[in-house]
Amino acid sequence: MVEVVPKLVVDGLTKRFASTEALSRIDTEVKAGEFISIVGPSGCGKTTFLRIVSGLEQATTGEIRLDGAAVTRPGSDRGFVFQQDNLLPWLTIMDNAMIGPEIGGFASPERRRATQALLKLVGLEGFERHYPRQLSGGMRQRVNLARALAIDPEILLMDEPFSALDAQTREIMQTELLRIWEEGRKTVLFVTHQIDEAVFLSDRVFVFARRPGRLQEIIDIDLPRPRPLSIKRTPAFIALVDRIWTLIEHEVRASVMEELA
Amino acid sequence: MTVNLSVATSSDGAGLRASPVLLRPFARLSRVGWSLGSVIGGFALWEIASRFLIANKLFLAAPSQIVMAIVALFERGQLMRHIAASASEFVLGYLAASVAGILIGILLANSTVAKQVLQPWISGLYATPTIALAPLFILWLGIGISSKVVMVVTLVVFPVIINTEAGLRTTPNELVEMVRCFGASRRQVFLRVALPSALPFIFAGLKLGIGRGLIGVVVAELFGSRAGVGQIISQAADAFNMPQLFAGVIILAVAGVGLTAAFGWLEGRLLHWKD
Ligand SMILES: Nc1ncnc2c1ncn2[C@@H]1O[C@H](COP(=O)(O)OP(=O)(O)O)[C@@H](O)[C@H]1O
Ligand SMILES: [Mg+2]
Numbered sequence: 001m002v003e004v005v006p007k008l009v010v011d012g013l014t015k016r017f018a019s020t021e022a023l024s025r026i027d028t029e030v031k032a033g034e035f036i037s038i039v040g041p042s043g044c045g046k047t048t049f050l051r052i053v054s055g056l057e058q059a060t061t062g063e064i065r066l067d068g069a070a071v072t073r074p075g076s077d078r079g080f081v082f083q084q085d086n087l088l089p090w091l092t093i094m095d096n097a098m099i100g101p102e103i104g105g106f107a108s109p110e111r112r113r114a115t116q117a118l119l120k121l122v123g124l125e126g127f128e129r130h131y132p133r134q135l136s137g138g139m140r141q142r143v144n145l146a147r148a149l150a151i152d153p154e155i156l157l158m159d160e161p162f163s164a165l166d167a168q169t170r171e172i173m174q175t176e177l178l179r180i181w182e183e184g185r186k187t188v189l190f191v192t193h194q195i196d197e198a199v200f201l202s203d204r205v206f207v208f209a210r211r212p213g214r215l216q217e218i219i220d221i222d223l224p225r226p227r228p229l230s231i232k233r234t235p236a237f238i239a240l241v242d243r244i245w246t247l248i249e250h251e252v253r254a255s256v257m258e259e260l261a
Numbered sequence: 262m263t264v265n266l267s268v269a270t271s272s273d274g275a276g277l278r279a280s281p282v283l284l285r286p287f288a289r290l291s292r293v294g295w296s297l298g299s300v301i302g303g304f305a306l307w308e309i310a311s312r313f314l315i316a317n318k319l320f321l322a323a324p325s326q327i328v329m330a331i332v333a334l335f336e337r338g339q340l341m342r343h344i345a346a347s348a349s350e351f352v353l354g355y356l357a358a359s360v361a362g363i364l365i366g367i368l369l370a371n372s373t374v375a376k377q378v379l380q381p382w383i384s385g386l387y388a389t390p391t392i393a394l395a396p397l398f399i400l401w402l403g404i405g406i407s408s409k410v411v412m413v414v415t416l417v418v419f420p421v422i423i424n425t426e427a428g429l430r431t432t433p434n435e436l437v438e439m440v441r442c443f444g445a446s447r448r449q450v451f452l453r454v455a456l457p458s459a460l461p462f463i464f465a466g467l468k469l470g471i472g473r474g475l476i477g478v479v480v481a482e483l484f485g486s487r488a489g490v491g492q493i494i495s496q497a498a499d500a501f502n503m504p505q506l507f508a509g510v511i512i513l514a515v516a517g518v519g520l521t522a523a524f525g526w527l528e529g530r531l532l533h534w535k536d
Binding site: 054055056073074075076080082084086088089090091099100102103104131132133151 | 435436438439440441442443444445449453454457458460532533534535536
């Protein structure tokens with residue numbers, strides 16, 4: 001058997017902000033096409049980790065390698081889906097989705113057609129010429145996703161992308177995301193604070209801990225795919241959610257108490 | 262499993278604004294109606310007051326007399342000459358101040374040193390009623406067009422600088438990060454995010470500049486000029502010709518209202534993405 005070359009290698013990654021140690025010595029690998037979720041109490045460095053992978057933030061020590069090359073700055077091989085949709089209000093939905101190719105200088109007519117198809121894929125056909133203010137939160141978040149996919153990235157970085165949505169829209173977006181992912185099989189790093197969301201979506205869940213921020217444990221999610229929403233009521237699913245919750249419960253409580261103090 | 266997309270989009274499609282379409286025309290009609298009534302009523306009261314209450318012709322002129330004064334100026338070929346003189350002073354000064362103000366605002370937003378060096382002067386001069394410099398400009402530059410242009414620039418440039426700088430400085434950081442994430446250079450961040458997001462501020466500064474610029478033109482003309490709406494007014498005052506004096510004022514009012522309305526229209530076109 002040929003050994004699978006990892007898509008992403010995290011090698012001795014540490015990040016310090018002045019006195020806080022946001023991330024402490026993370027070593028791990030992610031295979032091509034894997035869907036990884038990252039969970040952990042707030043302040044454990046999930047966002048910082050994604051930002052370093054994206055190249056927005058520099059590692060203090062250690063490095064990230066994507067397809068063997070060290071990441072030093074943002075690039076079109078990584079697509080970021082933000083917690084807030086961050087759409088440019090003065091651009092149409094189509095132009096918002098095309099911002100990556102425009103900035104990168106590869107906004108060809110073919111790319112526009114591909115982006116058009118992506119907007120259709122996320123359910124926004126017919127809204128290309130609308131402006132962001134005309135769309136609901138759920139629709140804007142779909143544009144956020146299409147915008148990241150429009151550069152055809154090697155890896156998709158998603159930071160709590162559904163946290164601002166109501167519960168129903170959120171569940172729909174989860175199944176939509178899985179459907180889109182099944183089509184393209186991009187590598188995904190998905191940060192969430194909802195454990196059931198992590199279990200539902202992922203091949204593996206990275207459980208982070210705080211003080212200092214670190215990768216505490218990796219949980220394999222061996223549920224069959226494709227996964228219908230009803231899988232959330234199966235004993236296997238519930239057992240996985242329980243297991244992860246037990247891992248972080250103590251820390252989450254600590255962080256909540258701290259925020260109250 | 263397939264997900265019913267139409268359910269998804271229509272549920273969050275509820276965010277599309279619904280408004281009481283049927284009621285809109287009436288609301289609008291009554292709004293316009295009240296305002297129009299107010300203006301017409303105001304002029305009628307003015308007419309009555311100046312005909313019957315205030316007999317002194319040196320005190321007030323009736324709207325009908327003002328209209329006749331405007332017509333007379335027009336027939337003598339004076340009106341267009343004066344308006345053209347004032348308009349060219351305003352346009353030259355306003356355009357120069359707009360371009361300079363935006364450029365200086367950009368400089369201040371991008372250089373801390375420039376900001377620290379220039380800020381005290383800009384804040385100071387903005388707060389000063391620099392209109393008081395009009396006689397000085399006329400002594401320096403004569404009674405021709407240049408003294409008026411300089412006066413207009415002095416009055417218009419500061420609100421434009423201040424608003425441009427404020428608009429650029431308040432660029433939402435998360436939008437900057439978003440484009441940086443797609444590999445945007447400093448230049449691209451400026452052109453694609455900072456400048457468009459500052460546009461409403463810049464527009465507000467330019468709008469403030471309209472009224473200030475008109476004041477600059479007229480006041481500078483009052484202190485000395487060969488032609489212009491300010492000169493209509495000062496000549497009329499010297500001759501105690503109230504209808505002509507008010508004619509000058511009305512022309513200015515129309516110019517101010519017209520320019521502001523045109524600006525509002527342009528703003529609506531360019532900033533339609535705002536709610
Ligand atoms: N730019 C920054 N400057 C200083 N401290 C930061 C910065 N960004 C994050 N931190 C700190 O790093 C830690 C991890 O933050 P973050 O990655 O946002 O956590 P999470 O996303 O898991 O909630 C927190 O203690 C936070 O205060
Ligand atoms: Mg976070």
